[in-house]
Amino acid sequence: MRSSIRPGSSGDFFSAIVLLLFTVFLFQQSRLIHLDANVPWNVSPALLPVFLGACLLLCSLILLLRSQRGQNLSLLAGSVVSHIRLWFLAEHSEWKRILGGIALLALYIFVLIPIFEFWLSASLFLLAIFLFLRAAAYWKIIAVTIGAVGGIIVLFNKIFNVTLP
Amino acid sequence: MEMQYLLHALNLIASPEAAITLVLSVFFGIVVGMLPGLTATMAVALLTGLTYKTSPDMAILSLIGVYVGAISGGCQSAILLNIPGTPASAATAQDGYPMGQQGKGGLAIFLATSASALGTLGSVVFLLFLTPLLTSFALKFGSWEFFLLAVFGIMICGQLASGGDPLKGWIAGILGLLASLVGLDGLQGVPRFSFGNIDLMAGFSLIPIMIGLFGFPEIVAAFKKKKAIVGEMQRIDYKEGIRILARNWETIIRSTFIGVMVGIIPGVGEDVGGWLSYWAARMRSKVRALFGKGNPEGVIAAESGNNACIGGAIIPILSLAVPGSAPAAVLMAAFWLHGLRPGPLMMTETPGFLYTVAIYLAASSFIMWALGLLISRFTVKILQVSPQLLMPVVFLFCVVGSYVINDRIFDVWVMFAFGFVGLFLSHLKFPSAPFLLGVILGPMADTNLRRALTLSDGSILPFFTRPICLFFAVIIVLMIAAQMGLFSRWTSKETEELSGGIK
Numbered sequence: 305m306r307s308s309i310r311p312g313s314s315g316d317f318f319s320a321i322v323l324l325l326f327t328v329f330l331f332q333q334s335r336l337i338h339l340d341a342n343v344p345w346n347v348s349p350a351l352l353p354v355f356l357g358a359c360l361l362l363c364s365l366i367l368l369l370r371s372q373r374g375q376n377l378s379l380l381a382g383s384v385v386s387h388i389r390l391w392f393l394a395e396h397s398e399w400k401r402i403l404g405g406i407a408l409l410a411l412y413i414f415v416l417i418p419i420f421e422f423w424l425s426a427s428l429f430l431l432a433i434f435l436f437l438r439a440a441a442y443w444k445i446i447a448v449t450i451g452a453v454g455g456i457i458v459l460f461n462k463i464f465n466v467t468l469p
Numbered sequence: 470m471e472m473q474y475l476l477h478a479l480n481l482i483a484s485p486e487a488a489i490t491l492v493l494s495v496f497f498g499i500v501v502g503m504l505p506g507l508t509a510t511m512a513v514a515l516l517t518g519l520t521y522k523t524s525p526d527m528a529i530l531s532l533i534g535v536y537v538g539a540i541s542g543g544c545q546s547a548i549l550l551n552i553p554g555t556p557a558s559a560a561t562a563q564d565g566y567p568m569g570q571q572g573k574g575g576l577a578i579f580l581a582t583s584a585s586a587l588g589t590l591g592s593v594v595f596l597l598f599l600t601p602l603l604t605s606f607a608l609k610f611g612s613w614e615f616f617l618l619a620v621f622g623i624m625i626c627g628q629l630a631s632g633g634d635p636l637k638g639w640i641a642g643i644l645g646l647l648a649s650l651v652g653l654d655g656l657q658g659v660p661r662f663s664f665g666n667i668d669l670m671a672g673f674s675l676i677p678i679m680i681g682l683f684g685f686p687e688i689v690a691a692f693k694k695k696k697a698i699v700g701e702m703q704r705i706d707y708k709e710g711i712r713i714l715a716r717n718w719e720t721i722i723r724s725t726f727i728g729v730m731v732g733i734i735p736g737v738g739e740d741v742g743g744w745l746s747y748w749a750a751r752m753r754s755k756v757r758a759l760f761g762k763g764n765p766e767g768v769i770a771a772e773s774g775n776n777a778c779i780g781g782a783i784i785p786i787l788s789l790a791v792p793g794s795a796p797a798a799v800l801m802a803a804f805w806l807h808g809l810r811p812g813p814l815m816m817t818e819t820p821g822f823l824y825t826v827a828i829y830l831a832a833s834s835f836i837m838w839a840l841g842l843l844i845s846r847f848t849v850k851i852l853q854v855s856p857q858l859l860m861p862v863v864f865l866f867c868v869v870g871s872y873v874i875n876d877r878i879f880d881v882w883v884m885f886a887f888g889f890v891g892l893f894l895s896h897l898k899f900p901s902a903p904f905l906l907g908v909i910l911g912p913m914a915d916t917n918l919r920r921a922l923t924l925s926d927g928s929i930l931p932f933f934t935r936p937i938c939l940f941f942a943v944i945i946v947l948m949i950a951a952q953m954g955l956f957s958r959w960t961s962k963e964t965e966e967l968s969g970g971i972k
Contacts (some may be wrong), residue, residue, distance in 0.1 A: 315897045324638065330647070333662060341659040346927035349654035349661055352915045355645050358651060363640045370636075398693055405692035413885050417868075417878060430861055437692065439857035452862045460869060466522055469872040469881060 313371045314383035320368035323360060330357040401437070408433045421459075422468040426453045474821040478828035491829075494531035495836045499832055499844055500851060503546045503554040504859070509539035509739070510795040510905075511687065514679035515863075517677075519801040525807035530829050532803050536796050537589055537833035540776055541741050544581035544768075545848045547573055548899045557739035557775040560747040563761060564767030571763050575705035575845070576713075578591025580765050581772040582841035583714055584721060589834035591725035592732070592780020593827050596787075599733075600816070600823050604787035610789075612921035613931050616635020617941035619914035622735030622791050624948050627735030627903040634898070635952050641899045644890075645907020648673060648912060668879040677804040677871040677884035678908055683795070684867045685888025691860035705842065711758055713765045720750050720766055724774035730773075738794040738902060739778040746774025780830060786811045787823055791910065795902040798820020798909050806874075866916045873951035 334357060338350035345351060372380055408429065415427035427449055434445040460466040481487060487825050494516070501512040520528040548565035560583055568577035593765030610618070623646065627638025651662045652672025663669040714721070724746035731742040750770030751760045762766050782793025783800070790812035792798035804811050815822060844851075871884040894901050925931050932938050 312536060312898060319640075319897050319899070337659060337661050341657055343657065344927070346922035347656065347919050348657045349657055349915075351922075352911075353647065353650060353661065355918075356646055360640065360643045360647075363636055367636060367640070378940075387789065402689060402692045406689060409688075410885070412864075413868065413881055417881070426865055430865070434858065434862045437857040437861075439855060439861075444858075448858055448862070452865060456865060456869060460519065460873075466519075466869070466873050467876050469868060469878060 309379055309383045310375060313375060314380055316367055318384045318387070319378050320364045321369060323364035323449060324368070327357055327361045327364060330360070359433035404436055405433065408436060417469050423453055423457060425469075426456070471824065474824035475787055475828065477821060481825065482530070482828055482832050487527065487530055488648050490527050490531050491534045491836055492840070493834060494534030494839055495538040495833055496844070498501070498535035498540075498838065499545075499841055501535070501554075502539035502542025503844075503848060503851060504854070504856075508683055508796075509536060509543075510554050510558065510679070510799055511683040511797045512536075512539045513799040514676060515870045516865055517799055517806065518676045518873055519866070519875050521806060525809065528803065528807055529826075530638060533826065533829040534833045534836065536779060536800060537776070537830065538840070539796070540779060541585035541772070541837050542581060544585065544772055545578055545841075545845060546852055548577045548581065548768075549848060550806075550852060555739075557743050557778070558771070559740055560743040560771035560775070562766055563747065563771070564762070564764045565771075566759070567763035568765065568768065570691050571894055573763070574713065575709055575766055576847075577765070578845045579705045579707065579710040579842060580713060580768050582838055582845075583710065584724075584769040584772040584837035585776040585841070587714075587721050588725050588728055588776035588832045589779055589837070590775070590831060591722070592729050592777040593831050593834075595725075595729040595777075596780040596784055596830070597823070597827050598773035599729075602788045603784060604813055604816045606872075607789050609804075609937065610813065611935070612917040612924065613935055614937045614941070615917040615943070616914055617932065618791060619910040619917070621945055622942045623907055624945055625901070626735055626906045628948055628952075630873070635948070637899045638672055638903045640746075641894060641901065642903035642907045644902035645909075646911045647907075648678065648887075648904075649908045649911025650915060654784055655912060656919055668877075673887075673908075674871075674874050675908060676806075676874050676882055677880040678887045679799050679802070679905060680867045680871055681884040681887030681889075682730065682891035682894075682905060684811050684863065685843050685885070686891045687838060688860045688864050688867070689888075691856035691968055692950050705845070714769065717766050720770050721740040721754075721773045722772045723749060724776040728774040728777025729781035730795045732797075733790045734780035735785060735793060735906065739775040739782075739796075742778035742781070743771040743775035747771040748779075776834075783830075785817055786791075787826070788813065792906065794823055795905055798902075798905050803908065816828075820848045826831075 322416040330353060334350040334353040337353065341349050350421050353391070411432075412425065412429035416428055419425070420428070430452060431445065434440065434449070439445060440448070457468065461468050482491070497516070498509070498512055502509060503962060511570075513532055516532055516535050517528075520531055539555060540557050543554030543825065544561045544565060546554040547558040547562035548569045551562050551566040553559040553562050555804055560615075565577045565581060623642035624635075624639060627640075627642045628635040651664075652671055653660055653670055660670050700917070727746045727749055728739075728742040731745055732739070747767055747770050750766055751757055754760065754764075754766060756764070759822075766945060778794060779797075782797035785791045785793050786797055786801045786804070790801070792801045800810055809815075809822060867884060868881050871880045872878065890904070891901055893899075894904060921931065
């Protein structure tokens with residue numbers, strides 16, 4: 305048993321556990337699809353999902369065994385937990401920037417687009433994310449926002465006649 | 470007859486509209502290619518969505534132009550920054566960057582751009598000769614062969630795109646296949662994994678998945694604080710460059726051949742083509758020790774190899790409907806979106822299309838050569854654009870590109886969701902290319918498996934009695950056996966040789 309974790313093994317261990325849980329869900333859903341179709345297995349729409357589920361199960365088990373071979377299991381589990389904590393608690397300033405940036409992308413897609421016209425939602429999004437990332441000086445941020453949104457509207461809406469979100 | 474098709478294709482490209490489209494597309498491709506973080510796949514995926522409502526001829530011309538430009542453009546940042554603009558240019562950096570450090574950056578960019586153009590042109594010749602051959606072979610395929618071809622494609626892509634861990638490549642491929650099954654099934658119309666949701670019943674469109682998988686992780690990566698140090702651009706010595714190219718004609722031909730062959734293998738990208746060509750050049754060289762220290766032959770080999778992959782990757786699309794690389798997979802999706810049907814019947818249904826693609830590729834390589842050299846004067850300025858300023862604008866393009874396919878916001882959400890899939894795949898070191906190939910080949914695998922089993926009354930025996938099936942089955946079994954370490958004695962020897970060759 306090692307006292308330290310092999311690089312990459314905690315990621316593999318975590319992936320294998322998630323994939324195994326997903327495989328259980330896959331088999332359960334495939335059963336429902338097969339019952340719904342009410343046809344023999346060789347033409348069933350659940351045939352490929354079951355086949356793929358079996359392959360995924362096998363691959364995940366190999367990944368799981370490989371990731372914990374020669375490792376201290378509790379250290380491995382601890383490493384996975386600390387990685388997840390890093391993601392969700394955003395203890396590191398870089399993770400904070402990443403999570404904040406993703407939150408702004410989500411805000412644009414799920415809130416701004418359904419409410420506002422393209423020019424307004426896109427301008428608000430760009431201004432917000434540039435300011436959050438401290439991307440450039442204020443005048444540059446405003447110029448890039450106007451240029452990008454205006455350019456997209458002229459190119460796609462006016463020239464290509466495309467409907468914008 | 471062939472001449473007639475070629476003349477028709479030349480006529481298409483001679484119009485001012487086509488010429489402007491091509492120049493703009495190649496320019497866009499080169500800029501995307503040279504900016505670290507923006508990949509050729511992302512550029513082609515983005516433009517597929519954005520050109521959805523233009524005429525098929527112009528859309529395909531622009532996509533091929535972007536593809537050629539992006540694969541070549543990566544060399545400029547590899548030489549000046551030591552950061553390959555695209556993975557395809559990783560091998561170029563080995564000798565390109567040392568050349569830049571020795572004050573030969575201009576010469577290195579000239580050699581790289583010229584080798585890229587020559588590699589692409591060489592691959593056009595292979596495209597014209599190999600596509601009809603492979604098509605006539607593919608006409609012998611039945612449902613059994615098509616199912617095994619899909620499995621083989623994903624397995625070999627998983628094997629080669631995974632950076633030495635095929636298991637992860639295969640898992641990514643399986644997940645991609647599963648994503649393609651969402652929606653009504655193609656034979657009985659039974660909803661799968663839809664949970665009663667109407668949007669899910671229609672299935673996922675390919676373009677939002679591609680944009681999400683390849684674009685989103687790059688956008689998120691730009692949120693990190695980092696600043697690249699850009700080298701200085703030096704004057705290009707054209708005479709010296711032409712002399713070096715003439716001296717290395719053998720390397721160009723060999724690398725083009727390697728690139729085309731690598732391109733034909735399903736899902737294996739231009740990066741592998743570049744590396745293998747570089748490795749072959751180094752192995753054959755009498756001055757092996759000079760590789761990695763600014764040897765022009767290394768730059769020429771890597772660039773002609775990676776660009777030759779483009780033509781190679783299009784060959785299986787046109788003959789088998791199986792893409793040779795990730796950007797080629799997006800290109801194939803674009804063909805479908807514009808009503809073209811690549812595959813074994815293409816040479817009978819639309820025989821002129823092969824020649825159109827060949828002419829588009831050749832024209833793109835000429836434009837790429839001229840623009841690449843012209844842009845190189847401004848490369849340093851372009852590379853100084855902050856990713857924090859660029860990537861949010863790219864995200865807007867991703868949103869527009871996903872939305873225009875069906876004019877529905879659901880596709881933007883799909884892009885976002887698969888963006889997370891791409892993010893987790895890259896974070897956990899799973900390759901994205903097999904996932905994408907799985908999404909593309911899923912419907913083919915599904916319908917052909919069930920059709921085959923219906924034809925054989927549920928028997929799986931034809932998979933082992935039909936000669937082509939047997940060939941695929943043996944290769945698949947050998948790949949699994951290799952992964953389980955059954956040939957470890959041989960592979961370890963080979964790995965030692967390879968690691969001795971590429972450092």
